[in-house]
Amino acid sequence: MTIIVYELVGGDASRPFSPHCWKTLMSLAHKGLDYRREPVPFTGVPKVEGGAGKTVPIIRDGERVVVDSFDIALYLDEAYPDRPSLFGGEGGKSMARFVEAWTATQINAVIIGHIVQEIHQMLAPDDQTYFRQSREERFGMSLEECRQATQERFDSLKGRLDPLRLMLKRQPFIGGESPLFCDYIVFGAFQWSRICSPVELLDTDDPVNDWFQSLLDLYDGLGRSVPAAA
Amino acid sequence: MTIIVYELVGGDASRPFSPHCWKTLMSLAHKGLDYRREPVPFTGVPKVEGGAGKTVPIIRDGERVVVDSFDIALYLDEAYPDRPSLFGGEGGKSMARFVEAWTATQINAVIIGHIVQEIHQMLAPDDQTYFRQSREERFGMSLEECRQATQERFDSLKGRLDPLRLMLKRQPFIGGESPLFCDYIVFGAFQWSRICSPVELLDTDDPVNDWFQSLLDLYDGLGRSVPAAA
Numbered sequence: 001m002t003i004i005v006y007e008l009v010g011g012d013a014s015r016p017f018s019p020h021c022w023k024t025l026m027s028l029a030h031k032g033l034d035y036r037r038e039p040v041p042f043t044g045v046p047k048v049e050g051g052a053g054k055t056v057p058i059i060r061d062g063e064r065v066v067v068d069s070f071d072i073a074l075y076l077d078e079a080y081p082d083r084p085s086l087f088g089g090e091g092g093k094s095m096a097r098f099v100e101a102w103t104a105t106q107i108n109a110v111i112i113g114h115i116v117q118e119i120h121q122m123l124a125p126d127d128q129t130y131f132r133q134s135r136e137e138r139f140g141m142s143l144e145e146c147r148q149a150t151q152e153r154f155d156s157l158k159g160r161l162d163p164l165r166l167m168l169k170r171q172p173f174i175g176g177e178s179p180l181f182c183d184y185i186v187f188g189a190f191q192w193s194r195i196c197s198p199v200e201l202l203d204t205d206d207p208v209n210d211w212f213q214s215l216l217d218l219y220d221g222l223g224r225s226v227p228a229a230a
Numbered sequence: 231m232t233i234i235v236y237e238l239v240g241g242d243a244s245r246p247f248s249p250h251c252w253k254t255l256m257s258l259a260h261k262g263l264d265y266r267r268e269p270v271p272f273t274g275v276p277k278v279e280g281g282a283g284k285t286v287p288i289i290r291d292g293e294r295v296v297v298d299s300f301d302i303a304l305y306l307d308e309a310y311p312d313r314p315s316l317f318g319g320e321g322g323k324s325m326a327r328f329v330e331a332w333t334a335t336q337i338n339a340v341i342i343g344h345i346v347q348e349i350h351q352m353l354a355p356d357d358q359t360y361f362r363q364s365r366e367e368r369f370g371m372s373l374e375e376c377r378q379a380t381q382e383r384f385d386s387l388k389g390r391l392d393p394l395r396l397m398l399k400r401q402p403f404i405g406g407e408s409p410l411f412c413d414y415i416v417f418g419a420f421q422w423s424r425i426c427s428p429v430e431l432l433d434t435d436d437p438v439n440d441w442f443q444s445l446l447d448l449y450d451g452l453g454r455s456v457p458a459a460a
Contacts, residue, residue, distance in 0.1 A: 089319015094406030096321075098329060101400075102393035163332035176324030 002034045004060040006048045009039040010122035015226050017122065017195040019108060019188035022223070023069040024057040026184040029219035031076050031083040035059075042127040069188075070100060073181045086181040099174060099182040106160045107189040113150025115197045117143050118229070122196065157201060161208050168207040172214070179215060187215045191223055198229045232264045234290040236278045239269040240352035245456050247352065247425040249338060249418035252453070253299040254287040256414040259449035261306050261313040265289075272357040299418075300330060303411045316411040329404060329412040336390045337419040343380025345427045347373050348459070352426065387431060391438050398437045402444070409445060417445045421453055428459045 005028065007021035016022075016039065028035045040048055040056055048058050053067030059075075066075045073086045074093065087093045120131055120143055136142055141149055164186065167174065174182040190212050193201050202209035216223040235258065237251035246252075246269065258265045270278055270286055278288050283297030289305075296305045303316045304323065317323045350361055350373055366372055371379060394404075394416065403409040404416065420442050423431050432439035446453035 085321070087319075088321020088324065089317075090322075091315070091318020091405060091410055091412075092321020092325055094318065094322075094401060094410070095325035095329065095404060095412055097400055098393060098397050098404050098412070099325065101396035102332065105392040105396055162335040163328060166331035166335055167328050170327055171324060174325060174328050175321060180321055180324070182321075182325055182328070 001062050002036050003028060004038055005035050006038045006040045006056045006058045006060075008045075008056050009041060010119075010127065011124040012122070013039040015122065015195055017119070017192055017226075018056065019192035020055070020069040021057045022188040022191045023181070023184045024059065024072050025222060026187060026215075026218070027069070027073045027076055027086055027181060029222050030086060030179070030181075030184070031080055033076070033080065033083070041124055043130050069185075070096070070181075073184075088175065088180055092175075092180060092182070096180070096182045096185065100185050102163070103185050103189055107157070107186065108192075110150070110153050110157050110160065111189060111193050111201070113139070113146045114154045114199065115193060116146045118196045158203075158206075161206075164208050164211070165206070168211055172211070179218070183211075183215060187212065187223070191216075194228045195226050196229060231292050232266050233258060234268055235265050236268045236270045236286045236288045236290075238275075238286050239271060240349075240357065241354040242352070243269040245352065245425055247349070247422055247456075248286065249422035250285070250299040251287045252418040252421045253411070253414045254289065254302050255452060256417060256445075256448070257299070257303045257306055257316055257411060259452050260316060260409070260411075260414070261310055263306070263310065263313070271354055273360050299415075300326070300411075303414075318405065318410055322405075322410065322412070326410070326412045326415065330415050332393070333415050333419055337387070337416065338422075340380070340383050340387050340390065341419060341423050341431070343369075343376045344384045344429065345423060346376045348426045388433075388436075391436075394438050394441070395436070398441055403441070409448070413441075413445060417442065417453070421446075424458045425456050426459060 005024055007016045007025070008018035009016050045054065045056055048056065049060060049065050052058050052065045055068070057069055057072060058065060058067045059072050061079065064075070066072045077086050087096060116135060120128055123131055132143055139146055171177065173179040174186065190201060193199070202212060235254055237246045237255070238248035239246050275284065275286055278286065279290060279295050282288050282295045285298070287299055287302060288295060288297045289302050291309065294305070296302045307316050317326060346365060350358055353361055362373055369376055397404065401407065404412040420431060432442060
């Protein structure tokens, strides 16, 4: 049975950019499952599957609807235990929550201020209105002010990646010799930036860049199916 | 059979302070294994078990000698598979390397500048000479200059703990519902500071402090067997 994955898109449905949706695409590919992608604009999310969740990704697998990229990964491991695991055991499920929290606070929260205007420009008109209002309320400033107000944080990004850089001296993926969901969590952040903004986050000689490029190569170059922003 | 654990001490053998040795003590207690502690000063490390390693902890378990807190934890899980696991599976072994790298770069590297003079004061005279020379060479400045030179980093410590803080909203330990070696890695850092310096790193209403206190309570208060620095 083909799994339906609802994923966020802007005005151009061929450039899905949501970091969380990318985690789910990589998870489905990791499990080797058939899936069909359903594009959803921001303002369409409340209508998905009769209002199943407030955010995408959402998947439908037969009778089952699952919301949230982490919960989807947990579901996929439970429903398809004979396919490659996304967590590598119970300890991995718990520690992936730490990787998730690290990514949210140290990467995504740093990138957003830098690319929020680019995201806005990618959206269809109705979504632009929703996005500007909700994000300006969240950040307490206009979208146009965000970049300058968060520049210092953004400049600190490379240093914040030291944990990943040090770990990569020992093993090629956070999951060990091959990637697990924890890698896709961090991948989602860099893929989001890659698709929304032409600013390169990583130097070409940074081991973190090598790691990211190898994840872009996976599953017949799934991540490269959307070209980088020019 | 009783496992011998060689652990670093200063002039007062009742106040072992090494973050890495604390990881191993917690690991042995987690596994419920009998152990005997052998105090070793810095300058005694090269003589342990005929020069088995350049650092402690080192353990001897019968014929087997193992060096390094992470390798010891891996060994204990392999040698005693019927006792509670320290990693919770293969994924956990890999992701614990990320927690290790995060702790090394974001916590230990920040704390050291602040407590290096206190550590020096705790050592026996021979060790003081070794420690001052090796650390001044490593840091490129006198021990007395370290604190001021690294004050800005130290002031950033609370913010660096955001990943742990966010994760703790979801689960009580990095290992999930109960602690794993990954928790002991981070615990070691705070225990090191607690024993060497009277400066409180964590506010009493910080969820990270609650987590640390609950780890100090474990195994009949093993961590509290050394009182905090006054």
